[in-house]
Amino acid sequence: MRAYFKFEFIQFLFNKKNIAIYVILLFLACFYALKIAPSYDPIEKVDRDEIEARFLTREDFLNNVVIDENSYPLTRFAAAIYPEWNEYDKQRLDALDSNRLREYAGSTYKWYEYSDYMIFRNGNGLLYYNPRYYTAGNLYATEDGHYAYMYSASRYKGYAQGDSELSMDVFEERTALQTLQRLLHGYLPIILLVCCILFTADIVLKDKRNLTVIKGFPISVWRRLVVKGGVALIGSSLTIIPLSIGFIIVAIQHGMGDLNLPVPIFSYEARAFTTITMGEYLFQNVLLMLFWFLLLISLLLLLSIQIRHEFANLVLGCVVVFAEFYYYVRGLGFVKEIQWYPSSYVQVGQIVAGYREYLNNSASLTFENGIAVMSVCTAIILLVTLIISKTKRFKYL
Amino acid sequence: MIELRSIGVNFSGRDILKEVSITFHPGEIIGLVAPNGTGKSTLMNVIMNYLQPNSGKVRFNNELEYTTKKNEVKIHKLLSMMPDQSDLYNHLSGKQHLKLYSSMWDSNPQLIENTIAALGMESYVNKKTGTYSLGMRQRLCFAMQIVSDTQIMLMDEVMNGLDPTQVEIISQILVKKREEGKTIIIASHLLENLEKYANRIFFVKNGNLDSTEDIHRNLGVNGNMVIRVPEGTPELKQKLSVAFPELDIQLLANSVILIEFPKNESGTLENISAFLNENHEHQTFSVGKMTLSDLYSKYYH
Numbered sequence: 001m002r003a004y005f006k007f008e009f010i011q012f013l014f015n016k017k018n019i020a021i022y023v024i025l026l027f028l029a030c031f032y033a034l035k036i037a038p039s040y041d042p043i044e045k046v047d048r049d050e051i052e053a054r055f056l057t058r059e060d061f062l063n064n065v066v067i068d069e070n071s072y073p074l075t076r077f078a079a080a081i082y083p084e085w086n087e088y089d090k091q092r093l094d095a096l097d098s099n100r101l102r103e104y105a106g107s108t109y110k111w112y113e114y115s116d117y118m119i120f121r122n123g124n125g126l127l128y129y130n131p132r133y134y135t136a137g138n139l140y141a142t143e144d145g146h147y148a149y150m151y152s153a154s155r156y157k158g159y160a161q162g163d164s165e166l167s168m169d170v171f172e173e174r175t176a177l178q179t180l181q182r183l184l185h186g187y188l189p190i191i192l193l194v195c196c197i198l199f200t201a202d203i204v205l206k207d208k209r210n211l212t213v214i215k216g217f218p219i220s221v222w223r224r225l226v227v228k229g230g231v232a233l234i235g236s237s238l239t240i241i242p243l244s245i246g247f248i249i250v251a252i253q254h255g256m257g258d259l260n261l262p263v264p265i266f267s268y269e270a271r272a273f274t275t276i277t278m279g280e281y282l283f284q285n286v287l288l289m290l291f292w293f294l295l296l297i298s299l300l301l302l303l304s305i306q307i308r309h310e311f312a313n314l315v316l317g318c319v320v321v322f323a324e325f326y327y328y329v330r331g332l333g334f335v336k337e338i339q340w341y342p343s344s345y346v347q348v349g350q351i352v353a354g355y356r357e358y359l360n361n362s363a364s365l366t367f368e369n370g371i372a373v374m375s376v377c378t379a380i381i382l383l384v385t386l387i388i389s390k391t392k393r394f395k396y397l
Numbered sequence: 398m399i400e401l402r403s404i405g406v407n408f409s410g411r412d413i414l415k416e417v418s419i420t421f422h423p424g425e426i427i428g429l430v431a432p433n434g435t436g437k438s439t440l441m442n443v444i445m446n447y448l449q450p451n452s453g454k455v456r457f458n459n460e461l462e463y464t465t466k467k468n469e470v471k472i473h474k475l476l477s478m479m480p481d482q483s484d485l486y487n488h489l490s491g492k493q494h495l496k497l498y499s500s501m502w503d504s505n506p507q508l509i510e511n512t513i514a515a516l517g518m519e520s521y522v523n524k525k526t527g528t529y530s531l532g533m534r535q536r537l538c539f540a541m542q543i544v545s546d547t548q549i550m551l552m553d554e555v556m557n558g559l560d561p562t563q564v565e566i567i568s569q570i571l572v573k574k575r576e577e578g579k580t581i582i583i584a585s586h587l588l589e590n591l592e593k594y595a596n597r598i599f600f601v602k603n604g605n606l607d608s609t610e611d612i613h614r615n616l617g618v619n620g621n622m623v624i625r626v627p628e629g630t631p632e633l634k635q636k637l638s639v640a641f642p643e644l645d646i647q648l649l650a651n652s653v654i655l656i657e658f659p660k661n662e663s664g665t666l667e668n669i670s671a672f673l674n675e676n677h678e679h680q681t682f683s684v685g686k687m688t689l690s691d692l693y694s695k696y697y698h
Contacts, residue, residue, distance in 0.1 A: 003500030014488055212480040213494075213541075216445060217501050218473040220466055390466050393449065 001227065004219055008231045012203070018235065021195055022242050028191075029246025037179055037250050043132045044152045046104075046171045048096050055089040058082045074126065081118055088114060101166040105159035108171075112153035120146045140330060147358055151264045154273035158262020165258060175257030176250040177278050184285050184349030189292070190321060193346065196236040196293050197300065197317035203228045204304035205313075208397055221389040221396045225301050232297045237290070266354030268363040273354075284352045284367050288345065291374040295342060296320065298381040305388060308397070321346055333362025342377050345370035398422055399444060399549060399580060404453035406439055406604075413439045414450070415604030421582060423548070426575050428595035429584040429606075430689070432697060436601045437584040441551045444582070445478050457549070477502065477547040479555060482534035487527030491518060491537045494526065495544050504546035512540045515570060516563075531558040539567055549580045556587045568594050588689040598689065600696055609689065612696055622658060623691060624669060626682045629654030633677055640672055641665075649694035657687075 012018055065071075067079050091107035094100075119127040120142070128134065129145025138144065159166055169175050173182060180188075204225070207214055217224075251257075259282075262275035276284075299320065300313045307313070323343035338344045344365060350356045356365040388394055399421045406414040413436045421427050429437045442448035444455055446463045456462050461472050477498075485494060495509045513522050516536050526534060535558045542550055556564050564587065571581055572594050585591045591598060599606040626633070634648040637656065644665075645657045658665055666684065673682055687695075 003497070003503075006500075007497050010489075011486075210484045210486055212478070212484045213486070215447065216473055216476070216478050218470050219501070220470050222466075392463075392465065394466075395447070 001219065001223060004217065004224070005227045005230065008203075008227050009234070011206070012199070012231050012235050015202075015206075017202070018199055021198055022239070025191075025195065025239055026242035026245055029243045030249065032183075033246035033249035033253075037174070038253065040172075040174060040179075040182075042172050043130050044148060044172075046096070046168055048093065051089050051092055051096075055086055055093060058086045058089075062086065077126075081122075085111070085114060085118070101171075102160055105156045105166060105171070109153050109156035109160055112149050112156060116146060116149035116153060119149070147266070147355070150273055151266070154264035154275055155262060158264070158275040162260060162262055164261050167255065169254040170257065170261065174250075174254040175261075176247050176254065177257030177259065177261065177282070179250050179254070180247060181263060181278065181281060181349065184282075185347075185353060185355070186349070189285075189289060189348040190346060192236070192239055192289060193292055193296060193321045194318070195239050196232070196296050197314060197321065199235045200232040200297050200300040201310050201313040201317065203232050204301060205308060205310050205397070211397060215396070221305070221394065222386055224396065225305070225385060225389060229294075229297045229301055232300075233290075233293050236293045236297075263353070265352070266358050268354065268357035268361070281352060285348050288348045288351065288367060288370055288374075291371055291378070292346070292348065295374045295378045295381070298378050298385065302381050302385045302388075305385070305394075305396070330359055331361045333357075333360030333365060337364075338362070339364035339369050340373060342374050345373065398458055399582075400456040400459070401440075401444075402453050402456065404440075404443055404450045404455070406436070406443060406448065407451045412604040414443070416453070417604070417606050418453075419599075419606055421549075421580050423578045423580050424575055425580055425596045426571060426594055427580070427582045428591040428598035429582065429601060430586070430588060430591065430598060430693060431584075431601035436604060438553055440601070440606075441478060441553055441582065441584065444549075444551060445476065446472070474502065475547055476549045476551070477542050477545045478551040479542045479553060480538050481553075482531065482538050482558070485526045485529075485534055485537065488525055490525055491522040491529070491533075491540075494537060494541055495522070498541040498545045502545040502547060504544060508544045508546055512543045516540050516566060532560065532563065535559055536563060536567075539570075543570065543574070548578075550574070550582070552581065552583045554585060555583055556585055556590060564590055588693055592689040600693065602696065607696075609692060612692060613687075622684060623687045624656040624658070624666075624682055624684050625691065626654040626656065626673060626677065626680070628652055628680055629677075636676055637669075637672070641669065647695060649691070650697070651690075651694055653691070653694065655687075655691055655695065 062079065062082055065075060065079050067076060071079075088107050088111035092104055092111060095104035095107060115129075119129055129142065129149060133145040133148065134141040156171075159170070164170070167175075170178070173179070219227075257278065259277060259279035261278040263278055263281040264273040264275050265281075266273050296317055300317055303313050303316055320343055323341070324346050327338070327341075332338055338360065339362060344356070344360075345351050347356060348370075350359075351365060351370050352367050354366075357363060389396075401417050401419050404414050404417040405412070417440070429440065431437050439448060443450050446455070446469055449463075454462050457472050457475060461468055461475075463469055463472065489497075492509070492513075495512070496506075498504075499506055499509055513519055516539070518533075518536060518540065521529065521533055522537075526537065529537065535555075539552070539555055542552065555567065559567065568590060571583070574581060575594075575596075583591065583595070598609045600609065600612060601607075629648050629652055631648060634646060634654050637644075637646050637654065641656070647655045649655055656669060658669075670682075673680075
């Protein structure tokens, strides 16, 4: 079995298609690190000028406003809420000017918490989140702003209470680890899953080209498939190597970050954020990705011995990965049991962060449920494959 | 030991193998001879369990049958089939192929170097097989099976694309393997070569495996002397039949006229010789026992 594994692994590494995938990933990682990451423009950035402008405008208003029985209600409202708001902005400005970053984090946490409370609970169409949330056609701009402010509040609270080294890059989530976190929250998991499909689609069917060499090996079909699955899993995991080049480039530009940095996790049940460490967050992402790889690999192995067509492997593998795009509607989890579909967990970073719970109005789209659903699906597929491969009349290719 | 019990294979209503029952013993080289498409490869595929027969079963060493997938693995530890040269991995070297087979069957690694030396593959064995000629690929395929060192070896057209020297070297290795107690089944069209080292030779016809010994006996030509006349024509055959009506005269597919004379009565050979000198000028003819080629041509005529 070890000899067969070694043989299959060498085949995998020398496969031109696989080499091309690694090279493309390397190119994409470098392109991202050199071109896209430096131009990242977060909505919630550290902008002293903006803080100062807002502070001075409100301070000027508070210094000049006269509140009496004739004052307009909105003027009264502004005069009531601006003092605390401005106090936080003042603390932020002072902290920035004296480079006391932990204090800045503490006051920014309070600023976001107060802002969200004011805008979401008391705004009534008068107060708004950052205007960049209000893009054309976005019906959920307020909800997006609400999530982002809660997220930022939780994040800055974590910075203030933690002992990680802070910097502007940390605040704007530009460090290498935070960039990875953002990518996991975005389309990186889907890219890696598509790579896994491409690696696995031909791992069995390529044997057709060398059938008489390998057909008589004294090893059972099931063991062959297990070895091939193992090779595909390792090969898919090796995508970390080209990606790490991009990671290193970002780390050189903006720093590595810290595995103890807080990552906010949303809980739909509590309607609030808690934080876990960056290390925990990445570990959960890796774990969920590994379960995704296992699910896809076992599915493609089964298809390979049943349908025996590479194109069918590609299509059906992609259908599983992209299925969520067909049924996803914001808030769907409230009316439909989408937590039972493996494809609901494809946005791995968003699942771990609880963002999918927020988007789907469902407390069930959790990391734990994702692991459970994918384990069950993988186990069923492997069981079917085992039964088929042990059937007396079954022929390998 | 391989025991075939009533093996029947039927494709689209056509019997490829009909109730074939036979036993192949250790220390035997078995030759399978037949025109293309008559069932040689089918028989090997049945032995390997690549093809399940419609009836019958194959038994190994009086104990193992293809009843379960577990048994199949056990049997494949005893058994190997020579790969097709077109199926080699072009990006791997010959030595990597040999190491693969050696490690898959867990054989003695020393066999790799020994086989390379025996087959004279030193100069190219480390190069990628994509650069090999047909003969080099064929030698590698043979070497792969030798390094697997299985108890039973199946070889389909092992001598294809090889020059006479290589044919001789491989023949010697086969004889050595037989002496080691291997059971070797070879399908080949090199009849003279096969005749030299095969213990038993079978012709496959109409789904049956007929031993050449039985064929000789049934045709009544066992040990008979024959005159072989190359470049024969139907006219010459006609003339010979008229001149010597008591003799069995055949024009074979390879344009050889075969004249059998069971009893070398005095003067017959001289008369035939004189007749041929007169009617078939500038051509030589030979006298001797019936060869496998003659028997093949006669059998499939």
